[in-house]
Amino acid sequence: MTGPxxxxxxxxAVLSGVRRAGVDTVPLLQAARISPLLLGDExxxxxxxxxxxxxxxxxxxTGDEFxxxxxxxxxxxxxAMMGLACPDLGTALERAVRFYGLFPGGPEMAVTVGGEGGxxxxxxxxxxxxxxxxxxxxxxxxxxxxxxxxxxxxxxxRTDLRPYPEATFLAESVMIIxxxxxxxLIGRRIPLRHARFAHPAPAHAHEYELLFGCAxxxxxxxxxxxxxxxxxxxxxxxxxxxxxAMLRRAPADLLSRREYxxxxxxxxxxxxxxxxxxxxxxxxxxxxxxxxxxxxxxATLRRRLQEEGTSYRRLxxxxxxxxxxxxxxxxxxxxxxxAARLGFSEDTAFHRAFxxxxxxxxxxxRLRPRxxxxxxxxxx
Numbered sequence: 001m002t003g004p005x006x007x008x009x010x011x012x013a014v015l016s017g018v019r020r021a022g023v024d025t026v027p028l029l030q031a032a033r034i035s036p037l038l039l040g041d042e043x044x045x046x047x048x049x050x051x052x053x054x055x056x057x058x059x060x061x062t063g064d065e066f067x068x069x070x071x072x073x074x075x076x077x078x079x080a081m082m083g084l085a086c087p088d089l090g091t092a093l094e095r096a097v098r099f100y101g102l103f104p105g106g107p108e109m110a111v112t113v114g115g116e117g118g119x120x121x122x123x124x125x126x127x128x129x130x131x132x133x134x135x136x137x138x139x140x141x142x143x144x145x146x147x148x149x150x151x152x153x154x155x156x157x158r159t160d161l162r163p164y165p166e167a168t169f170l171a172e173s174v175m176i177i178x179x180x181x182x183x184x185l186i187g188r189r190i191p192l193r194h195a196r197f198a199h200p201a202p203a204h205a206h207e208y209e210l211l212f213g214c215a216x217x218x219x220x221x222x223x224x225x226x227x228x229x230x231x232x233x234x235x236x237x238x239x240x241x242x243x244x245a246m247l248r249r250a251p252a253d254l255l256s257r258r259e260y261x262x263x264x265x266x267x268x269x270x271x272x273x274x275x276x277x278x279x280x281x282x283x284x285x286x287x288x289x290x291x292x293x294x295x296x297x298x299a300t301l302r303r304r305l306q307e308e309g310t311s312y313r314r315l316x317x318x319x320x321x322x323x324x325x326x327x328x329x330x331x332x333x334x335x336x337x338x339a340a341r342l343g344f345s346e347d348t349a350f351h352r353a354f355x356x357x358x359x360x361x362x363x364x365x366r367l368r369p370r371x372x373x374x375x376x377x378x379x380x
Contacts, residue, residue, distance in 0.1 A: 005321070017062060078103070079250075154227075175225055185236045196216065320343075
């Protein structure tokens with residue numbers, strides 16, 4: 001099955017806190033079925049489900065939901081205490097901001113609403129009760145309709161994370177979890193207008209547009225993501241029981257990008273994934289075919305993908321890459337059959353593509369788990 005994959009630099013970042021605490025990381029990696037040998041390969045990737053398992057193992061080892069990366073630990077179970085069964089998204093975000101403002105060392109966050117050009121400041125104390133407002137307080141709540149289409153809301157981190165060893169990973173994680181949790185609460189993915197980060201552009205900066213689906217810039221005064229303020233009025237469709245169940249599966253549900261079908265990128269990716277799952281050798285549709293299915297012209301499809309920070313070629317490449325990594329990690333499908341299933345006309349073309357994706361060959365990638373002392377299919 002085709003699924004999302006995570007770059008290995010995120011694995012190293014997750015482990016940095018426990019390493020500083022003197023904890024042996026090999027058992028944690030083994031519990032998550034990840035080969036320790038992959039950590040030395042800059043291009044290696046692992047399945048999102050195994051990455052989620054690793055995060056849980058590190059949380060268990062540190063007793064800290066911040067994985068030992070923050071100024072002070074956040075006890076396990078803290079996140080689940082927020083109680084986000086609220087009438088609308090704006091109210092839920094206000095509760096989240098106030099909740100983490102209660103804890104020393106917790107991230108100071110804010111939700112602000114402004115005009116078309118950006119969000120306005122809300123207060124001098126982002127973590128205080130006045131540091132965020134519900135959708136209704138700004139005129140965008142459930143009782144007041146959708147409001148003006150030009151208004152922009154922002155979710156921001158006001159804490160300066162740059163002094164911390166894994167500041168980049170911390171900022172990425174908070175923004176990813178906030179965005180995906182918000183989308184999950186309302187049952188639809190929230191398209192972002194843009195995102196900005198306080199840290200300089202990292203080596204993996206090219207991944208940000210795929211992670212957030214929007215234009216991204218670095219070196220900003222603070223980290224924030226902007227979206228249409230009308231989403232603050234969206235009703236929360238999850239109750240406390242559903243939230244409790246999701247938290248039992250977290251972070252898997254938040255790390256694996258949920259397909260809500262609200263962006264062109266997701267609809268195109270879904271079309272490509274279904275094509276790969278079809279019986280027989282795959283034939284990934286051309287851009288004109290996908291455009292016809294979406295009832296737009298090829299030029300319009302390309303433009304909309306560009307507006308969302310990607311392209312048809314990049315999506316096609318990513319779907320093939322993730323499918324190849326998933327298959328090789330499972331260790332059951334012959335490489336020649338895998339190449340044919342992915343639509344490569346010959347094995348050599350697949351080998352060249354896989355080396356470009358990961359820096360190694362399919363055969364060498366498959367053998368790595370054995371070198372780590374685990375049978376095929378037990379580690380990625």
